[in-house]
Amino acid sequence: METRRLNGLELRWGLAEHAALAGAESLWKDVAASGRLSGHPVFRSYVEGLSFEPPGTTPWARSLAVAVLATKPRVLRFELEDGVVTVPFPSCYGGSPVSREDVRRFLAETLGGSSRCEAAESVPLKLAAAWIGLARYGRNGLCHAPGLGSSIRLLAFWTDLPAEEPGVRPEGPAFLDRCASCSACVRACPTCAIPTDYGCVDATRCLSLYNEIEGDLPGWIPARAHNAAIGCLACQRCCPESGRVLADEAGTAAFSAAELGLLQEGRDEPSTNAAVARATGRPEIDQVDAFRPVLARNLRAFLAARRMA
Ligand code: SF4
Ligand code: SF4
Numbered sequence: 001m002e003t004r005r006l007n008g009l010e011l012r013w014g015l016a017e018h019a020a021l022a023g024a025e026s027l028w029k030d031v032a033a034s035g036r037l038s039g040h041p042v043f044r045s046y047v048e049g050l051s052f053e054p055p056g057t058t059p060w061a062r063s064l065a066v067a068v069l070a071t072k073p074r075v076l077r078f079e080l081e082d083g084v085v086t087v088p089f090p091s092c093y094g095g096s097p098v099s100r101e102d103v104r105r106f107l108a109e110t111l112g113g114s115s116r117c118e119a120a121e122s123v124p125l126k127l128a129a130a131w132i133g134l135a136r137y138g139r140n141g142l143c144h145a146p147g148l149g150s151s152i153r154l155l156a157f158w159t160d161l162p163a164e165e166p167g168v169r170p171e172g173p174a175f176l177d178r179c180a181s182c183s184a185c186v187r188a189c190p191t192c193a194i195p196t197d198y199g200c201v202d203a204t205r206c207l208s209l210y211n212e213i214e215g216d217l218p219g220w221i222p223a224r225a226h227n228a229a230i231g232c233l234a235c236q237r238c239c240p241e242s243g244r245v246l247a248d249e250a251g252t253a254a255f256s257a258a259e260l261g262l263l264q265e266g267r268d269e270p271s272t273n274a275a276v277a278r279a280t281g282r283p284e285i286d287q288v289d290a291f292r293p294v295l296a297r298n299l300r301a302f303l304a305a306r307r308m309a
Contacts, residue, residue, distance in 0.1 A: 129145075147245075
C-alpha cells in the first residue's frame with residue numbers, strides 16, 4: 001500500500017493483477033446469486049452489472065488500481081433565532097476537494113510508465129478495497145481503513161501496468177478484529193437493518209436507500225430515525241473505528257433561518273438553488289435539481305425527529 005496527500009486529503013492505493021482478482025469475481029457472483037442481497041429495485045440498480053472483469057473498451061487492462069481517499073465530514077449549520085441547529089451531511093454525497101479525475105491523473109503519473117489509466121466504473125469497490133487489503137469490512141457493511149474508519153471514498157482504475165506482486169490478500173476480504181467483541185452498530189441502527197451475525201446488511205431496511213432518492217419515505221421508518229441531511233450516520237457514529245473521525249467536522253456550511261425555510265420548501269428558484277449548491281458542494285445544475293427535493297424532504301424529517309428528541 002502506498003500513501004500520499006492530495007490537496008490536503010490522505011490518499012492510499014494498491015495495485016492488483018487482474019488475474020489475481022478471479023477469487024473476488026467468483027465471490028461477488030456467489031453473493032449476488034445467493035439471495036442474500038436485497039431485491040429492492042433501487043438497490044439492484046446500484047449493484048447489477050458490477051464485476052471485476054474490465055469492459056470491452058479496455059482490452060489493455062492488466063491491473064486494477066484501487067484508491068482510498070480520506071474524506072472530511074461536513075455539517076450544515078443553521079443559525080436560527082432560538083439557537084444553532086447542525087445537520088450532518090455525509091461527505092460521500094457532496095463535493096470533494098479531490099475529484100476522481102484528480103486521483104486518476106495522480107495515479108497515472110505516480111505509477112509511472114503507464115500509458116493507460118482509466119476509471120473502472122463497474123467494479124464492486126468495497127470488495128475490491130477489502131480484497132486488496134486497503135480496508136476491512138465492518139458488521140455495518142461498510143469498509144474501514146486503518147485510522148480513517150469509514151470516512152473514506154473508494155475509487156478504482158484499470159491500468160496497463162503489470163503489478164509486481166499479485167496485490168491481493170490470499171485469504172480474501174477480512175472483517176475488523178474489533179467487530180468480534182462489538183455490536184454497537186447493530187444496536188444503533190434505527191431500522192434493524194444490520195444482522196447480529198456477519199451477514200449482509202438488509203439494504204431493503206436501510207434508511208439511506210430511501211432518503212437519497214426522491215419520493216415519500218416509507219411509513220415503517222421510525223420518525224426518530226432521521227439523523228442526517230441525506231443518508232444515515234447511525235452505524236458509523238457509534239463505531240469505535242469511525243466515531244472519532246466523524247466527530248471532526250471539518251467542512252461547515254452556514255445558513256440563515258430564511259435559507260433553511262427555502263431549503264425545506266425546495267422550490268426551483270435561484271435563492272433556493274444557490275443554498276442547495278452550497279449545502280451539497282455540488283453547484284452543477286443537474287446535481288442541484290437532483291438534490292433539491294431530496295434535501296427538502298430530508299430536512300423536514302430531520303427537524304421533526306429533532307423536535308421529538
Ligand atoms: S446506514 Fe443507518 S439504516 Fe442503514 S444500516 Fe447503517 S444505521 Fe442502519
Ligand atoms: S460498531 Fe462495532 S461491530 Fe459495528 S462495524 Fe464498528 S467495530 Fe464492528
